[in-house]
Amino acid sequence: MTPEREYDGIIIGAGQHGLILGSYLARAGLKVLLLERRLGYGGGLSTEERTLPGFYHNLHSINHFSISSTPWFRDLGLSAKLRYITPRYEFAQPHSDGSALVFSRDLDETAANIARFSVKDAETFREWNVKAEEMTSRIFLKERFAEPLSEADRASVLGQSMLGSEFLELTRKQPLDAVNELFENEYVKVLFLFKLSLFGTVLHETLNSGSPVGSLIRAFDLTTGYELAEGGSWNLARSLMETFIAAGGEFRNQAHVERIVVDGGRVTGVSLAGGTELKARFVASTVDVHQTFAQMVGADHLPADVAARVEGHKHTPWTLFGLHLALNEPPRYAAAAFDPAVDRALKYNVGSETIESLLKAHDEVEAKRVPTNAQFGAGALSVLDPSQAPPGRHTAYAWQVVPYDIGGDPDAIDDARAGLQESILAKWRTYAPNMTPDNILGSYTYTAKEYTRELINMRYGDIFMGALTSDQVMYNHFGYRTAIDGLYMAGSACHPNGAITGGAGYIGASVIAADLGVKPWWTPTDARAELSDLA
Numbered sequence: 001m002t003p004e005r006e007y008d009g010i011i012i013g014a015g016q017h018g019l020i021l022g023s024y025l026a027r028a029g030l031k032v033l034l035l036e037r038r039l040g041y042g043g044g045l046s047t048e049e050r051t052l053p054g055f056y057h058n059l060h061s062i063n064h065f066s067i068s069s070t071p072w073f074r075d076l077g078l079s080a081k082l083r084y085i086t087p088r089y090e091f092a093q094p095h096s097d098g099s100a101l102v103f104s105r106d107l108d109e110t111a112a113n114i115a116r117f118s119v120k121d122a123e124t125f126r127e128w129n130v131k132a133e134e135m136t137s138r139i140f141l142k143e144r145f146a147e148p149l150s151e152a153d154r155a156s157v158l159g160q161s162m163l164g165s166e167f168l169e170l171t172r173k174q175p176l177d178a179v180n181e182l183f184e185n186e187y188v189k190v191l192f193l194f195k196l197s198l199f200g201t202v203l204h205e206t207l208n209s210g211s212p213v214g215s216l217i218r219a220f221d222l223t224t225g226y227e228l229a230e231g232g233s234w235n236l237a238r239s240l241m242e243t244f245i246a247a248g249g250e251f252r253n254q255a256h257v258e259r260i261v262v263d264g265g266r267v268t269g270v271s272l273a274g275g276t277e278l279k280a281r282f283v284a285s286t287v288d289v290h291q292t293f294a295q296m297v298g299a300d301h302l303p304a305d306v307a308a309r310v311e312g313h314k315h316t317p318w319t320l321f322g323l324h325l326a327l328n329e330p331p332r333y334a335a336a337a338f339d340p341a342v343d344r345a346l347k348y349n350v351g352s353e354t355i356e357s358l359l360k361a362h363d364e365v366e367a368k369r370v371p372t373n374a375q376f377g378a379g380a381l382s383v384l385d386p387s388q389a390p391p392g393r394h395t396a397y398a399w400q401v402v403p404y405d406i407g408g409d410p411d412a413i414d415d416a417r418a419g420l421q422e423s424i425l426a427k428w429r430t431y432a433p434n435m436t437p438d439n440i441l442g443s444y445t446y447t448a449k450e451y452t453r454e455l456i457n458m459r460y461g462d463i464f465m466g467a468l469t470s471d472q473v474m475y476n477h478f479g480y481r482t483a484i485d486g487l488y489m490a491g492s493a494c495h496p497n498g499a500i501t502g503g504a505g506y507i508g509a510s511v512i513a514a515d516l517g518v519k520p521w522w523t524p525t526d527a528r529a530e531l532s533d534l535a
Contacts, residue, residue: 005033005278005279006269006278006279006280007031007032007033007250007278007279007280007281008025008030008031008032008280008281008282008516009025009030009031009032009033009280009281009282009283009284009512010032010033010035010269010270010278010280010282010283010284011032011033011034011035011283011284011285011286011490012035012257012260012270012283012284012285012286012287012292012296013035013036013037013043013285013286013287013457013491014034014035014036014041014042014043014241014251014253015041015042015043015044015045015237015286015491016042016043016044016045016236016237016240016500016501016502016505017286017490017491017492017502017504017505017508018034018036018284018286018490018491018505019034019041019042019237019240019241019243019244019505020072020076020240020502020505020506020509021284021286021490021504021505021506021508021509021512022034022244022247022249023076023240023243023244023247023249024072024075024076024505024506024509024513024520024522025509025512025513025518026244026247026248026249027247027248027521028509028513028518028519028520028521029518030516030518031248031250032248032249032250033249033250033251033252033278033280034244034249034250034251034252035252035255035257035270035272036251036252036253036254036255037254037255037256037257037456038253038254038454039253039254040253041237041241041251041253042234042236042237042238042241043060043237043455043457044060044061044233044455044463044500045060045061045233045234045236045237045500046058046059046060046061046233046234047059047231047232047233047234047235048234050324050444050446051324051325051326051395051441051442051443051444052326052441052442054389054390054393055326055388055389055390055393055395055441055442056231056232056387056388056389056395057324057395057397057444058232058233058234058381058397059322059324059446059451060233060451060455060463061233061499061500062228062233062379062381062397063226063227063228063346063347063379064084064226064227064228064229064233064236064500065224065225065226065227065499065500065501066141066224066225066226066227067084067227067229067236067500067502068084068086068227069141069224070145070501070502070503070506071145071506071522071525072145072502072505072506073502075522076240076243077243078236078239078240078243081238081239081242081243082229082230082235082236082238082239083229083230084227084228084229084230085227085228085229085230085384085385086105086225086227086228087226087227087228087344087345087346087384088104088105088106088341088344089102089103089104089105089341089344089345089346090103090104090105090222090225090226090345090346090347091103091191091194091195091345091346091347091348091349092333092341092342092345092347092348092349093187093190093191093194093348093349093352093353094333094334094335094342094348094350094431094432095187095335095353096353096430096431098334098335098337098338099116099117099187099335099338099339100333100335100336100338100339100342101113101114101116101117101187101188101191102339102341102342102345103191103195103222104222104341105222105223105225106222107126107129107222110125110222111123111125111126113339114188117185117187117188118183118184118185118188120184121182121183121184121185121188124182124183125220128182128220129220129221129222131166131217131220132217132218132219132220132221133221133222133223133224134163135163135166135167135170135214135217135221136217136218136221136223136224137223137224138163138530138533138534139158139163139164139167139214139531139534140213140214140215140217140218141224142525142527142530142531143213143214143474143496143527143530143531144496144501144503145496145503145506145507145525146507146524146525146526146527146530147480147495147507147510147511147527148474148475148477148495148527149475149527149528149531150475151212151474151475153528154212154474154475154527154531155168157528157531157532158531158534160532160534160535161534161535163534164531164534164535167214167217170214170216170217171211171212171213171214171216173216175193175196175216175219176193176355178216179192179193179219186353186354186355187353189355190349190352190353190354190355190358191349192219193219193355193358194349194352194377195218195219196215196216196218196219211468211470211473212470212473212474212475213468213473213474213496226346226347228346228381228384228385230385230387231385231387231388232388233500236500255272256272256273257270257271257272257273257296258271258272258273258296259271259296259297259298260283260285260292260296260297260487261277262297262301262484262487265301265484265485266484266485266486267280267282267283267484267485267486267487268280268486269283270283270296281486281516282486282487282488282512282515282516283486283487283488284487284488284489284490284508284512285487285488285489285490285491286489286490286491286492286504286505287457287465287491288457288458288459288465288466288491288492288493289310289313289465289466289478289489289493290310290313290459291456291457291459292489293306293307293310294310294311297484297487301484302483302484303483306482306483309478313466313472313478313493314466314467314469314471314472315459315460315462315465315466315467316462316463316464316466316467316468317365317366317403317467318365318401318402318403318404318461319401319402319403319404319447319448319460319461319462319463320399320400320401320402320446320447320448320451320461320463321399321400321401321402321413321420321445321447322397322398322399322445322446322447323397323398323399323400323420323421323424323425323443323444323445324395324396324397324443324444324445324446325395325396325397325398325440325441325442325443326389326393326394326395326440326441326442326443327380327389327393327394327395327396327439327440327441328393328394328438328439328441329394329434329439330343330380330382330383330394330396331343331378331380331396331428331431331432331434331435332432332433332434333431333432334431334432334433335431343383344383344384345379346379346384347377347378347379348377348378348379349375349377350375350376350377350378350398350427350428350431351373351374351375351376351427351431352375357373357375358375360372360373361373361375361401365401365402365403368403368405368406368407368408369403369406369407370402370403370406370416370420371400371401371402373427374400374420374423374424374426374427375400375427376398376399376400376401376424376427377398377399378396378397378398378399378428379396379397380394380395380396381395381396381397382394382395382396393441398424398428400420400424402416402420402447404448404460404461410448410449411449413447413448413449414449417445417447420445421443421445425440447461448460448461451463457491463498464492464497464498464499465491465492465493465498466478466492466493466497466498468497468498472493472497473495473496473497474495477493477494477495477497478493478494479491479493479494479495479504479508480494480504480507480508480511480512481511481515488508488511488512489504489508490504490505490507490508490509491504492504494507494508495507507524507525509522510522510524
């Protein structure tokens with residue numbers, strides 16, 4: 001078949017990584033085609049009116065970790081297209097006894113809040129905060145946007161400084177052990193574990209294993225944290241697409257890649273469903289491992305060790321039950337009498353007050369059961385960003401962790417849906433009494449059954465497209481170069497893995513430019529140089 005057109009590069013998937021990768025390479029003068037199976041673009045950067053007109057709900061990504069400080073946000077000039085809101089209060093945890101623990105961006109304020117529960121814990125936090133802030137800025141964030149060093153090289157470079165050595169030691173600690181060793185108050189322990197985890201339920205892979213990433217320090221820093229894209233998360237996708245098109249990139253939607261064409265061990269392009277063939281010097285996939293290698297490439301073109309790794313790629317053992325609400329007024333927590341700031345936080349831990357309850361929830365999810373005790377991450381974004389709801393009205397969300405296949409059946413979520421919604425709302429009312437039926441104007445539940453149909457790369461409901469275990473992160477990640485010449489990976493299976501980071505697209509651009517002999521117009525982040533400066 002005669003190819004329709006030829007390109008320097010074809011990028012599969014118009015999510016965050018594909019848009020960032022395409023923007024860098026198009027601006028470098030390459031002829032780049034970005035392909036997207038769906039009608040729209042943005043992947044997990046999704047903001048939609050699913051309850052009532054004018055109420056904007058972020059169905060996937062909500063809280064973006066320090067995005068406005070990333071190198072790609074700066075390089076691509078995105079501040080001219082998008083504003084990020086940095087809330088003063090990042091985390092809040094209301095308690096059934098009427099108290100609340102709130103973390104501020106301010107050290108003195110946070111320490112004072114902790115001291116209301118334990119003076120000793122407040123002093124411990126102050127001591128660790130000093131180390132954590134330096135480790136975050138000088139190590140964690142630098143490695144986040146650089147091609148990882150090998151395990152041996154990294155240990156050698158970090159081991160040359162006191163700060164690096166302390167960081168390496170911290171990566172070997174299990175978060176649950178560390179929190180139990182350092183703190184005495186149960187409320188303090190639980191909020192620290194929530195800060196390290198996601199969505200209000202801390203699972204065993206977070207609690208009981210160290211991580212070479214060093215994410216444990218995130219329990220202690222305050223300066224670097226989560227931000228909110230004004231108007232909704234999709235505005236980041238919009239800004240990136242505008243940047244890609246302005247740089248000369250070409251976007252084609254409703255273009256499902258059926259096959260990555262390999263000839264003589266080298267990629268020559270892609271074939272779309274329907275038979276259209278597109279030629280390119282390189283192909284970069286930003287979709288999941290299984291779809292890329294098992295479906296698009298095919299086992300016949302893979303070395304045995306790569307095929308085995310694809311087959312053994314692990315996924316997170318949980319999925320999300322999302323409840324999105326249109327409200328007359330935002331949740332008003334009873335604990336506001338204890339600390340008024342509890343009503344103005346970005347992220348909430350609702351219903352998890354003991355480590356025992358967290359462990360029980362994990363055991364139930366692992367046994368393919370819905371947790372009997374509703375405990376969830378929550379937020380009311382319109383309090384911080386009024387543009388996400390009509391004037392005087394509000395939105396809120398709750399994310400409860402559930403199994404992908406309750407009782408072994410992926411369709412069982414339909415029978416559990418109404419009961420889950422009511423258990424979440426009933427639990428929410430025990431902390432925020434105004435979360436009554438007359439305050440709720442509309443509701444929408446969004447589960448793995450829906451989002452795996454819309455975003456097929458979230459296989460088994462895995463929003464990260466790969467479990468964040470130590471054998472799949474940092475120097476063990478699935479990218480960027482592959483065993484097939486001309487084929488690259490630059491998605492969430494690559495360092496720095498899932499969630500909205502943009503890191504894989506940013507790092508992948510430097511890798512591809514170097515292989516093609518293209519001089520980068522940007523200054524790539526060099527892990528060895530950055531970490532060597534610690535000495």
